[in-house]
Amino acid sequence: MRTPLMAANWKLYNVTVEESTAEARGIALASAASSCEVVICPPFPYLPLVKEAIENSKVKLGAQNVFWEERGGFTSQVSPVILKELGCEYVIIGHSETRGRFGVSSISEDLLSYFSETDETVNLKVRAVLKHGLKPIICVGETIEERKAGKQDEVVSYQIQTALKQVEDIKDIVVAYEPVWAIGTGEFCDPSEANRIIGLIRDKIREIYGSSADEVRILYGGSVDPTNIASFMAQEEIDGALVGRASAKAETFSKIINYS
Numbered sequence: 001m002r003t004p005l006m007a008a009n010w011k012l013y014n015v016t017v018e019e020s021t022a023e024a025r026g027i028a029l030a031s032a033a034s035s036c037e038v039v040i041c042p043p044f045p046y047l048p049l050v051k052e053a054i055e056n057s058k059v060k061l062g063a064q065n066v067f068w069e070e071r072g073g074f075t076s077q078v079s080p081v082i083l084k085e086l087g088c089e090y091v092i093i094g095h096s097e098t099r100g101r102f103g104v105s106s107i108s109e110d111l112l113s114y115f116s117e118t119d120e121t122v123n124l125k126v127r128a129v130l131k132h133g134l135k136p137i138i139c140v141g142e143t144i145e146e147r148k149a150g151k152q153d154e155v156v157s158y159q160i161q162t163a164l165k166q167v168e169d170i171k172d173i174v175v176a177y178e179p180v181w182a183i184g185t186g187e188f189c190d191p192s193e194a195n196r197i198i199g200l201i202r203d204k205i206r207e208i209y210g211s212s213a214d215e216v217r218i219l220y221g222g223s224v225d226p227t228n229i230a231s232f233m234a235q236e237e238i239d240g241a242l243v244g245r246a247s248a249k250a251e252t253f254s255k256i257i258n259y260s
């Protein structure tokens with residue numbers, strides 16, 4: 001049986017010490033009644049502050065990104081060792097916003113590769129965090145252009161296969177299907193379509209790892225809110241949600257983690 005996971009991707013929504021502390025405390029309080037595992041992923045500098053705010057609750061700590069090297073001349077990067085030292089358990093990897101898309105990117109395709117990660121760097125990060133005992137939340141999902149061209153299955157399959165290259169043990173892995181066009185737009189994916197793609201992702205994982213695929217939690221993400229969470233959770237293949245905007249305020253995220 002897979003325990004549902006609700007992950008709050010705070011992105012850059014809570015930016016002051018005061019609001020970050022208050023919202024984290026509110027989520028910690030609400031988590032007591034939830035039957036889900038709950039994670040908050042704040043911006044890097046607020047990891048210690050959120051860690052303190054969620055102390056003595058069941059909420060876990062996660063980061064929004066990571067670098068694959070442990071140490072060295074890598075200005076501005078954050079090592080998996082640092083995340084482990086700060087008490088993180090989860091790390092979001094390959095979010096469409098760190099893949100350089102920011103919804104509809106204004107950066108041209110030829111420049112994009114200098115600013116963003118690729119399927120290959122996602123794979124390096126996945127392997128690095130697993131080595132350090134952290135759990136990756138691997139994001140995959142197609143753009144609106146890819147969906148219009150009917151390429152969503154192909155794109156998502158390629159992303160998941162590449163992300164898992166040379167990964168031997170998948171027990172700590174979480175995947176999030178996040179169609180890029182549904183992120184931050186209010187235009188969520190039809191729950192039955194999300195269920196179909198998540199089933200496809202599980203099949204791809206099963207092709208490589210056999211029945212261990214049944215233990216991997218696969219989340220849906222993209223405009224999840226208190227009004228639609230139950231319809232996603234009613235789907236057989238969907239094991240939780242990666243929530244952006246609606247996770248930043250305890251008032252709304254509490255309704256999501258206590259959806260049932």
Ligand code: PGA
Binds near residue numbers: 186243246
């Ligand atoms: P959203 O973001 O809930 O604001 O659409 C989800 C995500 O990007 O993880």
